[in-house]
Amino acid sequence: MAEASLIFILLERILSIFTDELINIPLINPAVEMLLKIPFLNVIVAFILWKPIFHVLILPGLIGMTLVLLFIIYFERKITARVQWRVGPKEVSRRTGGVIQALADGMRYLFQEVIVHRDANAFYFLQFPLISFLPVLLPLLFIPAGGTYGIRTIYTIPAALALISLIPVFIVAMGWASNSKFAYIGSVREAFMYFAYEIPFLLAVVAMIVLYQTSDPFEIVAKQWIPGAVMNPVAFLVFFITVLIATSRLPFDIPEADQEVAFGPYVEYSGIIFGLVMMLPYEKLYLLSMISVILFFGGWNGPEIAILGDLAPVIYLYIKTIVFMCVVSLARSIYARYRLDQSLRLGWGVVFSMSMIALIISVGWMAWLRL
Amino acid sequence: MKEYSLDISVTPPKEYESYFVPVPKEFLEDAYRSDDFVVFTGPQHGGSGHMRLIIRVKGDFIVEVIPDPGYVHRSMEKLAENRLYIQNIPLFERPSIIDFGNYNLGYVRAIEDALDIEVPERARYLRTILAELGRIGTHLYDAGILAVFLGHTTGFMWPFALREYIVEIFTRITGTRITGSFVVPGGVRRDVDEKTLDMIKRMLNALEFRIKKFERVFIRNPTTIARLKGVGTLTKEEAVDYGVVGPFLRACGVEYDVRVVEPYEAYDEIDWDVVIGEDGDGYTRFLVRVEEVGQSINMIRQLVDNLPEGDVLSDSIISFNRKDIRGSFFEAYADIVLPEGEYTTLTEAARGTLLYSVISDGESTVPYRVRIVTPGWMYLKGFMEACKGHRLADLQAIYGSFGYFPPEADR
Numbered sequence: 001m002a003e004a005s006l007i008f009i010l011l012e013r014i015l016s017i018f019t020d021e022l023i024n025i026p027l028i029n030p031a032v033e034m035l036l037k038i039p040f041l042n043v044i045v046a047f048i049l050w051k052p053i054f055h056v057l058i059l060p061g062l063i064g065m066t067l068v069l070l071f072i073i074y075f076e077r078k079i080t081a082r083v084q085w086r087v088g089p090k091e092v093s094r095r096t097g098g099v100i101q102a103l104a105d106g107m108r109y110l111f112q113e114v115i116v117h118r119d120a121n122a123f124y125f126l127q128f129p130l131i132s133f134l135p136v137l138l139p140l141l142f143i144p145a146g147g148t149y150g151i152r153t154i155y156t157i158p159a160a161l162a163l164i165s166l167i168p169v170f171i172v173a174m175g176w177a178s179n180s181k182f183a184y185i186g187s188v189r190e191a192f193m194y195f196a197y198e199i200p201f202l203l204a205v206v207a208m209i210v211l212y213q214t215s216d217p218f219e220i221v222a223k224q225w226i227p228g229a230v231m232n233p234v235a236f237l238v239f240f241i242t243v244l245i246a247t248s249r250l251p252f253d254i255p256e257a258d259q260e261v262a263f264g265p266y267v268e269y270s271g272i273i274f275g276l277v278m279m280l281p282y283e284k285l286y287l288l289s290m291i292s293v294i295l296f297f298g299g300w301n302g303p304e305i306a307i308l309g310d311l312a313p314v315i316y317l318y319i320k321t322i323v324f325m326c327v328v329s330l331a332r333s334i335y336a337r338y339r340l341d342q343s344l345r346l347g348w349g350v351v352f353s354m355s356m357i358a359l360i361i362s363v364g365w366m367a368w369l370r371l
Numbered sequence: 372m373k374e375y376s377l378d379i380s381v382t383p384p385k386e387y388e389s390y391f392v393p394v395p396k397e398f399l400e401d402a403y404r405s406d407d408f409v410v411f412t413g414p415q416h417g418g419s420g421h422m423r424l425i426i427r428v429k430g431d432f433i434v435e436v437i438p439d440p441g442y443v444h445r446s447m448e449k450l451a452e453n454r455l456y457i458q459n460i461p462l463f464e465r466p467s468i469i470d471f472g473n474y475n476l477g478y479v480r481a482i483e484d485a486l487d488i489e490v491p492e493r494a495r496y497l498r499t500i501l502a503e504l505g506r507i508g509t510h511l512y513d514a515g516i517l518a519v520f521l522g523h524t525t526g527f528m529w530p531f532a533l534r535e536y537i538v539e540i541f542t543r544i545t546g547t548r549i550t551g552s553f554v555v556p557g558g559v560r561r562d563v564d565e566k567t568l569d570m571i572k573r574m575l576n577a578l579e580f581r582i583k584k585f586e587r588v589f590i591r592n593p594t595t596i597a598r599l600k601g602v603g604t605l606t607k608e609e610a611v612d613y614g615v616v617g618p619f620l621r622a623c624g625v626e627y628d629v630r631v632v633e634p635y636e637a638y639d640e641i642d643w644d645v646v647i648g649e650d651g652d653g654y655t656r657f658l659v660r661v662e663e664v665g666q667s668i669n670m671i672r673q674l675v676d677n678l679p680e681g682d683v684l685s686d687s688i689i690s691f692n693r694k695d696i697r698g699s700f701f702e703a704y705a706d707i708v709l710p711e712g713e714y715t716t717l718t719e720a721a722r723g724t725l726l727y728s729v730i731s732d733g734e735s736t737v738p739y740r741v742r743i744v745t746p747g748w749m750y751l752k753g754f755m756e757a758c759k760g761h762r763l764a765d766l767q768a769i770y771g772s773f774g775y776f777p778p779e780a781d782r
C-alpha cells in the first residue's frame with residue numbers, strides 16, 4: 001500500500017515539473033485540462049506539452065522539420081518545373097497536385113535494398129548517416145521559438161552554430177567510409193568548401209551579434225524593431241551566399257555535382273540510407289534558415305493571436321523560415337555550377353571581404369547608437 | 372606550388388586486371404607509383420555519355436585523357452554492304468537521328484553523282500530547309516547537354532522544349548518526329564503544301580523570341596561564362612593539326628565550311644555568312660553554334676520565301692507522279708545499280724564535315740563498300756587534347772562545349 005502511494009507521489013512530482021512549464025494554448029486548453037484529470041495519461045500529455053519537449057519533438061522540432069522537408073522538396077521541384085516550362089510532380093495524389101510526392105519517394109527508399117559494397121568500411125558506412133542526425137537535432141535544443149525553447153542560455157547562437165558546423169565533418173567521414181574514387185573526390189571538395197564558407201559565415205553572424213550586443217535570441221528579437229537585414233544588408237548578403245554554399249545549393253553544388261562526381265560523398269549509398277543522407281543538406285538549410293530569420297528578419301515578431309497563446313510566435317518563426325527556404329530553393333533554376341577553385345576564390349576573396357565590411361558596418365552602428 | 376612526395380608503395384587495384392581496360396598496365400602502375408590518380412568516368416556516369424574516359428589527374432589537374440569509345444558501335448558500314456542502295460538511307464541517318472536531313476543528303480548525293488540525276492529546283496530547296504532545321508535542332512540539343520553538364524537544369528529543359536518546334540515541323544513535312552528518311556535519290560519523298568510553309572515561318576518567329584529568353588537565362592549567365600571562358604582552348608594550328616571539324620574548327624578562327632567551299636543544293640542561291648570565332652575556347656565554341664542557329668533561321672526564311680514551284684522528283688527516277696513517291700518505291704529504286712567506281716561527297720552536318728564514300732562494283736544492287744566519316748570521330752582527338760592541363764571539373768564543360776555525341780562517332 002505504501003509503495004503504491006509512493007508511486008503516486010512520484011508521479012505527482014513529475015507531473016508538477018511538467019505542468020510548471022506547460023505550453024499555453026487557449027485553443028486546446030479545455031481538452032488539456034480534461035486530460036490532465038485522468039491519472040497516468042496526464043503525465044504523458046503533460047510531457048508532450050512540456051515546453052522543451054514540445055519544442056524539440058513537435059514544433060519547430062522533429063515533426064515540424066519533417067513537414068518542412070516534405071514540403072520544400074515538393075515546392076522546389078514544382079517551382080523549378082514552372083520555370084522550366086514543365087508541370088513537375090503530379091501523379092502521386094493528383095487531386096492535391098502531387099503534394100505527397102516526397103513522402104512517396106521516401107516510401108520507395110524504405111523498401112529499397114541497402115547495398116553495402118565490398119570495399120566500404122561497413123560499420124562506419126552505415127553508422128555515419130544515422131548519427132549525422134545528432135548535429136541536426138541538437139541545435140534545435142538551443143534555437144528558441146519565442147513561446148517554446150529547449151535550453152535557454154545567453155550563448156545560444158554560438159552553441160547552435162558550433163553544432164551545425166559539425167555536419168560537414170560527418171559528410172567527409174561518409175565519403176571516407178565509402179572508400180570509392182568519386183566519394184573521395186567529393187569529400188575533398190566538401191572539405192575545401194567547408195573552409196571557404198565557414199569563416200565569412202561566422203563573421204557575418206558575429207557582425208550581427210556585435211550589432212545587437214548580445215547573442216541571446218530573446219533579446220535579439222526584442223531589439224529588432226527594424227529587421228536586421230535592413231540594419232546590416234552586407235551581413236545578410238554574406239549570410240545568404242554562405243547558406244547557399246553550406247547547403248550545397250546551386251551555384252555551389254560542387255561537392256555533390258552529379259555530372260562530375262556523381263553525388264560525391266553519397267555516391268555509394270542506396271535505399272533508405274541514401275534518403276537519409278540526401279535529407280542532410282535540407283535539414284541544414286532548415287536550421288540555417290531559422291537562425292537567419294532570428295538574426296535578420298525579426299524572428300518570431302508578429303501581431304499577438306490570443307487564441308494561440310504561446311504557439312503564435314512559434315508559427316511566425318516557422319512560416320518565416322519556410323519562406324526563406326523557398327527563396328533559397330529558387331537559385332537552383334537560375335544558376336549553373338561554379339568550379340571548385342572559382343568558388344574558393346569567391347569564398348576567400350569577395351565574400352570574406354564583404355564579411356569584414358559587414359563587421360565594420362556593425363561597429364559603426366554600435367558607435368553611432370552609443371553616442 | 373611546392374610538391375611533397377610520399378614514399379609509400381602502392382599496388383594497382385585488382386579490378387584493373389579483371390576488367391577490360393584499354394590502357395597498358397604500365398600506365399596504371401606508373402600513375403599509382405607517382406602522385407597521380409586515375410579516375411574512370413563512364414560508361415555509366417552522369418557526365419560521360421556512351422563512352423569511357425580514363426583520366427589521369429595530378430591533384431585537380433588533368434594530365435591525360437584516354438577515351439574508350441565504341442560502346443554504341445553498330446557496324447553501319449558492314450551492314451550497308453548487304454542492303455539495297457535505297458535501304459541504306461534509313462540506316463545512314465542512325466548515327467545522328469536528330470540531324471537526319473544532313474545525313475540523308477550526304478549519302479543520297481553520292482548516289483545522284485553516280486547516276487547523274489538532275490534534282491528539281493523545288494526539291495533542292497526543300498532538302499536545304501530540312502538540313503538547316505536539323506542543324507538548329509542539333510545545336511539546341513547540344514546546348515541542352517552543355518547546360519546540364521554545367522548543372523544548369525533550366526538551360527537543359529528550355530532547348531529541349533524549343534527543339535519540340537523543330538520536331539513538330541519535321542512531323543508536318545516528313546511524317547515522323549525524327550529519322551525522317553525524307554531525301555531520296557532524285558528529290559524528296561513528297562511535296563510540301565502552303566500551310567506547312569506558313570507554319571515554318573510562324574515557328575521561326577516563336578523560336579527566335581524564345582531563343583532570346585534562353586540567351587538571358589543561360590548564354591549570358593555569369594556562371595556559364597565563368598565556367599566556359601578560357602577553358603579547353605585550341606589554337607588555330609592545333610585545331611588544324613588534330614583534324615577538328617565543323618563549328619569547332621570555325622571557333623578557332625579557321626574559315627572552312629563545306630557549304631561555302633563546295634556549295635551543294637541551294638546554299639549558293641541564298642545570302643548567309645559563315646560564323647567565325649576567334650578565341651577557340653569553350654565559350655566561343657558554344658557562341659559559334661548559337662550564332663549559327665541565327666544564320667539557319669535566316670536561311671530558312673529565305674528558302675521558304677523563294678521556294679520555286681514545280682516537281683519534287685526527277686524525271687529519270689519516276690515519270691508518272693513527280694509530286695509523291697509513296698506507292699512507287701519498289702518500281703523506282705529496287706533495281707538501282709551504280710556504275711563501277713568510287714563516289715565521294717562532303718556535307719556540312721550540324722557537328723561538322725561529314726564524308727560519304729560509296730564504292731560500287733558496277734553489277735550488284737548493293738554497295739561494295741560504303742565509307743562514312745562522321746564529324747564526332749574527327750573532333751574526338753581535339754576534345755582529348757583540349758582537356759589537358761585543365762581541372763577535373765572542366766572535363767564535363769569541355770565535353771559539353773564540343774557537343775561530343777558517341778553514337779555519331781561510333782557509327
